[in-house]
Amino acid sequence: MDKGINLIDDVSIVLCGEAGQGIQTVEHLMIQTLKLSGYNVFSSQEYMSRIRGGNNSTSIRISSKKVSAPVNRIDILIPFGKGALTHVRKRLSPDTLIIGEEKSFKDENQGHRSINVPISEIAVKVGGAIYSNTIASALMLRLFDVDIELFSNYLRKRFAGKDESIIQKNIDAAEQGYALSDELLKGNDIRVNVQRSSQITNEIIMDGVEALALGAIAGGCDFISFYPMSPSTGIATTLAQYSKQFGIIVEQAEDEISAMNMVIGAWYAGARALASTSGGGFALMVEALSLAGMIESPVVIHLAQRPAPATGLPTRTEQGDLFFALFSGHGEFPRAIFTPGDIEEIFYLTQNAFNLADKYQIPVFILTDQYILESHHNISSLDPYRIKPERYITKTDKDYKRYKLTENGISPRGIPGYGDGLVIVDSDEHDEEGHITEDMDVRTNMVNKRLKKLDLINQEVLSPELIGNPDYKTLIIAYGSNYNVVKEALANIGSDDVAFLHYKQVYPLHSSTADYLKKAKKTIIVENNATSQFAKLIKMQTGKSIDKSILKYNGMPFFVEELEAKLKENIM
Amino acid sequence: MDTKSFDMENLDIAWCPGCGNYGILSAIKRALAELNIEPTQLAMVSGIGQAAKAPHYYRCNLFNGLHGRSLPAATAIKAVNPSLTVIAESGDGCTYGEGGNHFIHTIRRNPDITNIVHNNMVYGLTKGQASPTSPHELRTPVQIDGVFSEPFNPLAVAISLDASFVARAFAGDIDQTKEIIIKAIQHKGYALVDVFQPCVTYNKINTFRWFKEKTYYLDESYDPHDRVEAFKKAIDTESYALGVLYINPKPTFEEKLTVYSHSNEPLFKRERDLNMLSNIIESKRGI
16 A cells, blocks of 8 residues: 555544444444543444345544534445445545455455455454454554553443353453554554544433433433334333333333324323324324324324335435424314434423423424434533423312313313312313313314414424524525534535524424524525425415525435535525 | 212213113213212223213213224323223224224233223214124115124123123113123223113114013123133123123233332322433443
C-alpha cells in the first residue's frame, strides 16, 4: 500500500453480514466501550425481515463532534460473510478500507483496499467461532486506542453470570484481537485521529426503544397490552424487563383490537396505559381509538412507522403514517401528535404524553419510526423529575356525572370504586351521566364539549425549534427522526441565509407556523414519505404552500451527504 | 340488600314488550342484591346490541364499549382493580360473532370476571338477521333459505378450552337464572353464563314454548367437574341442559400478575418510584 490511511474527526464503520451472525453483539460491544473511552458514537441498523441469512448492516460513526445521523460514506467495512460487500456496494468509495477474512469478500471486491484478518481461525484457537464477535470488536477498538482493561471489564459485565471460562475466553479473544490490530496498524499505517472527551465517558448511550420505554415509566405507565409487530415490539419487551420493579402489567393480546380495548379499559379503571404498534396493527386499533374519542378516555399510542401499504417493508423506515394518525377514527374528536427527533425528545415527549392525555382525556400519539427506534447515540442525561407527574383522577361523590358540562369542556374524570359515585361511559352519544341519548340538543352540547377542549390543547402546543439565523431567506422544515440529519447537513453547508424549523409536535400545529413561513423567501420540507404529508397539513392549517419537498421513501433514512446535496440544489 | 338499590328512575327501556331481556335483567338485579354487591363496587362492561343496553337499566359503574369488545375491556378493568366485581354482559352476536376471538382468548386468560350472554339466536337491533347461534331452519330477510353455517356452540367451545366455569340458564325462569348467576359471580375465574332467551319479534322458532320443551335442569347427581360428561351435555342439541355444566378451578389472570405479588392495592393508588428510575438511568453511565 503506497500511502497511509488517515481517519480524522469522523469515522464510519459498517458491519455487514447475515442475520444471526452477531452483528448486533459487535455493535453493542463497540459503541459502549467507545463511549466509555470518551468518543461520541452513533449507530443505526438496517436489516431484512428474517431470522437467519440475508444481509443486514449496522453503521457506526465515531466522531469528534456529537452527531446522530447516518452517513452514506463507509471508511471501514467489516464483511461477516459472502454477499456483504455486494450488499453495501453503493456506499463504497475509493477510500473505503475492507477489513475481514479474505474468503468473505475476495470474489466481490472490485479493487478496494483490503486487509485480510483470519478472524475465525483465531476464534477457533481461542475456543470456538462464537468468539469472532469479540475479536472483530477488539480489532476496531484497538484502532481507537481503547484501553484493553476497559474492554475486558466491559466483557466481564456483559457476560456476567456466564461460566468463568466463557468470560476468560472472551478476554483472551479481546487480547488476540488487540495483538492482531497492532500488526495491521504497523503494516498499513492506519492513523485514527478522533477527539475524545472525559465528559463523554460518563454519558449514557441508548436507542429509541429504550428511551421510549423509560419515558413511559417516567410518565407513570403501568399497563401495556400489545400484539408483536416490528418495529414496535421492543417497547413491550423493555417494559416487561422493568415490570416487576415498577409494577407494570404487560399483556400480549390476541390481536391489536383486543390490545387497544384493554388499554382503554385500563384507563377507565385508573391505570395509565400505553398502546404500542405499527401501521397494520394500528389499523386494527382505529375502531377503539374512536371509542376513546367518544368516551373521552385518555390513551397514549406509540405508532412506530414502517413503510406500507399493508405489510410493506416490515423492518424498514418511513414517515408515511402522519395522516393516518391524524385522521384515524370515525367521527370528530381532539387529539395530539408528538414527533420526537432524538433520544431525549423521545423520553420527555413520551413522559409528557401521559400527562397530556390524562389532563384533556384525549388520545396522544407518539410517532416514531424504525430508524429512530433502533439508532443509538450518547446523551448527557435523562431526568425523570424534569416533568412533574400529574394526576387527574377525581374522587366521586353521590351525584357524580362523568360528562358534566363545564366551561372548558373538561369533565372531572372519576374511576369505578373510588368515591360514592357511579362512572358510566358509553360509546353511544350520551347525556351528562353517561347514559345513551338521542336528544339532539344533548348531542350538540356533547360534540361542542369534546371539541372545546382543543382550545386549551392549542395553548399547550410545543413550539417548533428554530435552528440557525432567525433572519433566514430559506427555511427548511422537518419533524421527527429527520431532526439530526437536517441539522448536520445544514451545518455542513454553513450558509447564513438558511434556518431549520424542527417540529416535535405536528398536531395541533403550532400557531407560530404561518409567521415563520411568511418570513421565508423559500420554504423546503424534508420528509421520509412519497406525498409530503406534513406540507399538506401545513397548507391545510395555514393556507400556505411549501415551495419544495425533499422526499425519500425507499425504506431507508436520509444520509447526511445525500440530504446536503439536495438542500444545496434548492437553497436560495 | 334490596334490589331497589339497583333501581333507576325514569327509565325508557328500548326492548320490545315480552322480550327475554326483562327476565335476565330481574335475575341479575336479584343476584347482585343477594350477594350484597354495592353498585359503586360493580363494573358492568357491555358491547352493542339490545342485550348490551341492559346495564343502562340498573345502577352500576358501566363501560358500554364497542360491539364485540366487552371482554378485553372487562379483563383490563379487573386486572387494574381486582377489588371490583366485573361482569361482561352482552348478546350472542356481540360475544360469539364480532367478539369471537376475544371469547376464545379470554377463556384461555381466565380473568376473574363473569360473562353473561343473552342468547336469543338472532340479531335484534339490526332487525332480524342470523346470529352465530341461529338454527339452520331460521329464515331471515338475508338468510332467505335458512342459515347454512353450523350454529356456534359456546358451551362446547368453552369446555374444549377448559374454561373455568360454564353454565346455561333460561330467561323464562328468573329464580333459577338468578341462582346460576350467583354461582358464576362467586366463582373465582372466568365464568360463562349463556342465557337462552326468546326474541318475540324476530325469532319465531326458538320461542318461549320451544325453550320450555327443549330444556331440562341438571340434577344433583351431576358432577360438573367431569369434563367429558360436561362436553357430552354441551353437544347434546336434542335436549339442552340448564345449570352449571362445568367447573374447573384454576389460578386467575390477576393472581398471576406480578403487580399483586406484594400488594393488593389497585394500580390507581400506587405512585411511580421516580427515584428508582433515576437510579436505573444513572447506572447506564458506567460499565
